[in-house]
Amino acid sequence: MTATSTTTLTERYISATIRSLSPDAQHDVRAELEASIADAIEARLEQGETRSAAERAVLTELGDPGVLAAGYADRPLYLLGPRFYLTWWRVLKVLLMTVPVCVLAVVALGQTISGAAVGGIIGTSIVAAGGAILHICFWTTLVFVILERSGSSTVIDEWDLDKLPEPSETAGRTDLIASLVFLGIAVGALLWDRFRGYVVIDGEGLPILNPGLWPWGIGILLLIMVAEALFAVALYRRGRWNTGMAVINTVLALAFLAWVLVPLLTGDLVNPDFLAHIVAAGGEGFAEGQAESAEQGGVFRILAVLLGFGVAAGVGWDIADGWIKAARARRA
Structure with a gap:
């Protein structure tokens, strides 16, 4: 049974209220709120209200848990x-x-494609991200100052009970199944690419990944996948995220990123015969594209940069998501 169906509005309200308080104060505040809310609900029940209606009315009167x-x-x-x-x-x-983060990634991607030096990429990206932070803080604050000083009647983000967050970040069976299914599909895709191929030429399969990655390179990737599966099982059995789980998730994500970037940078990730097939199939159109992008290293280099940034963005989100869930679980 999911947390949504078993967690009452009162429990969610109290959790949302105490999550920003110091650990020393959370227990006392929780006890005080539980008692006062229960008394208020009982008073309404004696007046003939249903429990559900009484609970919603009491919590609505208490207001936004952030203000409380x-x-x-x-x-x-x-x-x-x-x-x-x-x-x-x-x-x-x-x-x-x-x-x-988006500004930094976009600027770094553009600088990389244009062939800028590593120092220039880092410096330009950081400056752009810093400028974005300053603009966000200034303009967002200015908008709200104008709204307040002008006496605006605009209602922004009006609070209601349906906005109460769940009290903790749990790892359910659905997450476990999804992780194992995804890893199973990934392993199947690797084996299919190696032994059948996704591109068939004259009846022969043409692998996309470099066959030279077998057995050791692909073997390392399979070990990372097995570790991911074991991590998913361990997370499910524990029931929730914590700092240790976030660290393990970070290590596994960085291991996968390294596995992709190292052969990608050395040109050993994709099968050379597959690239040659693309060149031949592209004909004059591909040759024109190569000429137009010559200053950026050609079409394949641009695609490699895009792939690298895409994988890095996905890994970065996976790592950040793990730490966010761990922090939320710790507060709960």
Whole structure:
């Protein structure tokens, strides 16, 4: 049974309230809220309300758990005033976690394709990401200051009970099955590419991956996949993320990234015969593309850069997702 079906609104509300409090205060606040909410619900039940309606009414009267938590922690919310402060902070966090990363990746990708030096790529990307951070902080804050100072009646991100987050990050059976199925498909794809081929020429299969990667290179990849499967099983049995699980996930993700990038940079990842087939099949159109992209190293180099950045982005998200889930589970 999933957490959504077994976790009551009261439990979710209390979890959302105490998650930002210090560990020392969480137990006392939880006990106080449980008692006060239970008393308020009982009072409404005595008046003839249903338990579901009474619970929603009591929690709605308590309001946004972020505001309630600020009161328990004696934390002021007057940077922009209490009306817009929490919305401003939520919007700013989302923008800062996404936009600078995208800017850095796009600038680094463009610099790499253009053949810039490593130092230039790093420096330009960091400067661009830093500029994005400054602009985000300034313009987002300015918009909310204008809304507040102008006395705007605009309602932004109005809170209601349906926005309550789940109290913890659990690892369910669905996640385990999805991970094992994906790894099984990946292993099948490797074997099919090696022994049957996805491109058939004159009745013969043409592998996409370099046959020279067999057996040792592919063997290392298969070991990484087995480790990923064991990790998925261990995570399911434990039931939730923690720091140790996040570390293991990071190591496995970086191992996979290294496996892809090393042969990609040395030109040993893709079968040379497959690349030659693409050149022959492309004819004059491919030759024109090669000429137009000669300053960037040709079509294949651009594709290799795009592949490398795509894999790195996926690995980066996997690592970040693991640490975010571990942090949420620790707070819960």
